[in-house]
Every structure is written in C-alpha cells, then in structure tokens.
Amino acid sequence: DAKTTQPNSMESNEEEPVHLPCNHSTISGTDYIHWYRQLPSQGPEYVIHGLTSNVNNRMASLAIAEDRKSSTLILHRATLRDAAVYYCILSREGGGKLIFGQGTELSVKP
Amino acid sequence: EAGVAQSPRYKIIEKRQSVAFWCNPISGHATLYWYQQILGQGPKLLIQFQNNGVVDDSQLPKDRFSAERLKGVDSTLKIQPAKLEDSAVYLCASSFHFRGVYEQYFGPGTRLTVT
Numbered sequence: 221d222a223k224t225t226q227p228n229s230m231e232s233n234e235e236e237p238v239h240l241p242c243n244h245s246t247i248s249g250t251d252y253i254h255w256y257r258q259l260p261s262q263g264p265e266y267v268i269h270g271l272t273s274n275v276n277n278r279m280a281s282l283a284i285a286e287d288r289k290s291s292t293l294i295l296h297r298a299t300l301r302d303a304a305v306y307y308c309i310l311s312r313e314g315g316g317k318l319i320f321g322q323g324t325e326l327s328v329k330p
Numbered sequence: 331e332a333g334v335a336q337s338p339r340y341k342i343i344e345k346r347q348s349v350a351f352w353c354n355p356i357s358g359h360a361t362l363y364w365y366q367q368i369l370g371q372g373p374k375l376l377i378q379f380q381n382n383g384v385v386d387d388s389q390l391p392k393d394r395f396s397a398e399r400l401k402g403v404d405s406t407l408k409i410q411p412a413k414l415e416d417s418a419v420y421l422c423a424s425s426f427h428f429r430g431v432y433e434q435y436f437g438p439g440t441r442l443t444v445t
Contacts, residue, residue, distance in 0.1 A: 252430065254431065256434075262439075263334075263421050263423070263436030263437055263438055263439050264373065264423075264434075264436050265436065266433050266434060266435070269429070269431050269433070271430065307372060311431060311432075315432065316361050316363065316378055316425055316434070317375060317378065317386055318434065319375070320372030320374070321372055322372060323372055
C-alpha cells in the first residue's frame with residue numbers, strides 16, 4: 221500500500237484559510253486520496269476524497285497536483301471546531317481498507 | 331440518520347480477563363470494520379466484514395482476538411485473554427459505496443484499559 225507523508229502539526233488562526241499538505245510520491249493510478257479528521261475523544265469522520273480532479277464539498281476542498289504525487293486539503297475559514305488530527309490516506313481502487321498514519325494535528329487559535 | 335453505535339463506552343479489566351465489544355452499524359451499510367487505536371497513533375484496521383463474511387483480518391491477533399457478524403448487521407469483537415498492550419480505543423465503522431470509494435462512518439469507540 222502506498223504511503224503518505226504529512227507534517228506532524230500545524231497552527232492556524234480562526235477565520236483564516238488553512239492548507240494541509242500531503243505527499244504521496246508512490247501513488248498508483250488507481251489509488252484514491254481520502255481525508256478524514258478526528259476531533260478529540262471522537263472517532264474519525266470523513267472529510268473528502270478524490271482521484272484526479274480537484275473536489276469541493278461543504279466541509280473542505282481537495283486540490284490534487286497534476287502528477288498526483290501530492291495533495292492539499294483546504295479549509296476555507298478555520299473555526300475552533302476544526303481543531304483535530306487530519307489524516308491523508310490512499311486506498312487502492314477505492315477499496316475499504318484504510319491505513320491511517322500519524323496525521324497532522326491542527327490547532328486553531330482564536 | 332442514526333450513527334454507528336458502540337457499547338460499552340469504557341471498560342476496565344485485569345490482564346488475562348476476557349472482554350467483548352458490541353457494534354451496531356448504520357442501517358443498510360454492508361461493510362463493517364473494527365479498528366484499534368493506541369494512544370498517540372492512528373487507527374489500525376483489525377478486521378473488515380462484507381455482510382457476514384470476512385474480507386480482511388490480516389492484522390487481527392487471532393490467538394486472542396475474535397470477531398463475528400452473524401446476521402450481517404451488528405458485530406462483536408472479543409479479546410480473550412487480554413494483555414496490557416491491548417489497552418486502546420476500539421473503533422467500529424461502517425461504510426457504503428459512493429463515488430467509487432467506501433466512505434466510512436465511525437462510532438465513538440470503546441476505551442479499554444487493561445491493568
């Protein structure tokens with residue numbers, strides 16, 4: 221399974237945009253890119269996923285590099301509730317098996 | 331829509347004792363997963379069911395862990411006997427197929443402490 225690399229932690233200010241990077245240089249053509257986040261004392265929750273094109277939903281945007289070796293999760297206006305660990309995960313052909321890494325711990329300052 | 335339900339939320343046992351966790355997935359979700367999350371780490375998949383069949387149990391320590399999903403709906407995960415290193419949060423998730431992927435919904439987890 222292809223691996224992802226994320227910074228251990230990031231800080232942002234409330235109501236400012238946040239760009240969370242993820243490197244996946246060994247991604248294969250059929251690997252989907254998923255983002256999940258885990259708020260304190262809760263189970264992970266789905267944020268967004270994509271294959272080749274950029275994606276938008278009510279929670280966030282996913283920008284995928286043209287060579288697909290990296291992607292960026294964009295939170296357009298961070299709130300205190302967005303403080304969480306964000307996981308970038310690849311899945312082969314969209315299959316159910318998700319291999320979680322350490323993720324990026326995002327803190328949001330008022 | 332009701333989410334994934336898990337019980338109990340917390341459990342404290344002594345090493346060598348047995349423990350069981352229960353999970354009720356979201357109605358209609360055919361795929362169910364059990365994860366183990368040790369403090370400070372990301373969740374690790376233990377077992378994946380499709381309906382009542384096992385798809386992947388490669389990371390399940392089968393000498394002490396067992397799981398079943400008899401009627402393709404709710405599921406139980408058992409540890410017998412427990413070791414200190416089994417202290418973790420046990421997460422259950424269920425999923426449906428959407429836009430080419432399985433979008434997973436997680437329960438709140440069961441925090442197990444083995445003393």
